[in-house]
Amino acid sequence: MEVRVLRYFIEVVQERNISNAAKRFHISQPTLSRQLMDLEEELGITLFERGHRQIKLTQEGYYLYERAQEITGLVDKTETDLQSQKIISGTLDIGAGESTAIQPVMTVIGTLLKEYPDIKINLVSGDSDLIYQRLNNGTLDFGIIMGPEKLLNYHSISLPQNNIWGILVRKDQPIAKKKKITPQDLIGLPLLTSAQSKQQDIFRSWAGSLINRFNFIGQYNLIFNARLLAETGACLALTYKNLINITGTDLVFRPLTPAVTDQNNLIWNKNRQLSNVAQLFLNRLKEVQ
Incomplete structure (x- = not known):
């Protein structure tokens, strides 16, 4: 499995077209198609679903695409580091x-x-x-x-x-009137928190046994999207202070008390x-x- 062929494969996936990818590498379409077929034969898998006008990857093709990006990225980084000592x-x-x-x-x-x-x-x-x-x-x-x-x-x-934890909540909700949020304040309310904090269970020592009465309705990976959901009033979002600009929105940030911080x-x-x-x-x- 040559790095050169992996670069061909990545370009085909990104272009969604073998002809366009061939032009980018200044090679003929038949040559590029042959390289990809040889790669499939070498690995014993099928990378593309045939018969489509645009490139459509198989499950094995998706896996190789993700790994090929890591491999070529590491090769590029290694070459750059070696050449710039x-x-x-x-x-x-x-x-x-x-x-x-x-x-x-x-x-x-x-x-x-x-x-x-x-x-x-x-x-x-x-x-x-x-x-x-x-x-x-x-x-x-x-x-x-x-x-x-x-x-x-x-x-x-x-x-x-350190990072300071609190909630994003709509201004018109009753809890928004509080300056700081205690564990009792969150009982029964729909809560959205980050996937990492949910895994670490960082709020258990803060809330104690009351955490069993918290209503975690889901989790987020990026706070921007969670903010949009919190703006609808459907939930509160547990997040870091000043992580996102809420100026001009219907949201306010309220810190937890006793304070919960992350290093x-x-x-x-x-x-x-x-x-x-x-x-x-x-x-x-x-x-x-």
């Missing part, structure tokens, strides 16, 4: 969840981009599962993990700011050597800690 250049790959508390990290990155124009940045948004996966397969240099996590297999630095940790793989640009970023971040 003598100068400050290359791509800094950082994954993180949504939080305004990671602003110090972005400040350091912004400074580096101004000082070293050859540096590129790749920001990946995702939950802890995605970040761990990409740190382990080498497609991320660093990850920012929020909340209680086991970090034994990673180097880590605690970032200075932010910058982590990186103990078993992988950092590139020169990644090491420079880490050194700069330590200076401002």
Whole structure:
């Protein structure tokens, strides 16, 4: 399975057309079709459902497409890192969840981009599962993990700011009149929370036995979409303070009391050597800690 052929395959999927993909690579359509058929024969699978005007992937095709992007991404990153050891250049790959508390990290990155124009940045948004996966397969240099996590297999630095939990709620709902929200206030109300916080069960110590009377109606991955649902008045959204701009909306944020906070940790793989640009970023971040 050659990386070159995987790039062909990715381009075909993204173009949804073999002819267009062939033009992008300056090869003939029959040649590209033959390469893909050879790939199918090599793997013993069928990648495309034949007979469609547009490309339609099989289940095996979808799996290979996801893995092919990871493989080619890792190859590109490795080549870039190897070629840029003598100068400050290359791509800094950082994954993180949504939080305004990671602003110090972005400040350091912004400074580096101004000082070293050859540096590129790749920001990946995702939950802890995605970040761990990409740190382990080498497609991320660093990850920012929020909340209680086991970090034994990673180097880590605690970032200075914490995330403050509260609720997004419509202004016209009775609970919006409260300045701070107690566990008793949430009993029976429809609650939407992030998938990661639900997995970590971070509200149990705050609410105690009352959490068994909470009505968790679902979970979200990105707060923007959860905000739209909260605006309908169908639920309250548990989220971080200042995570999303609600100016001009029908929503207000109310913090939990006693306060519930999450720490932010910058982590990186103990078993992988950092590139020169990644090491420079880490050194700069330590200076401002």
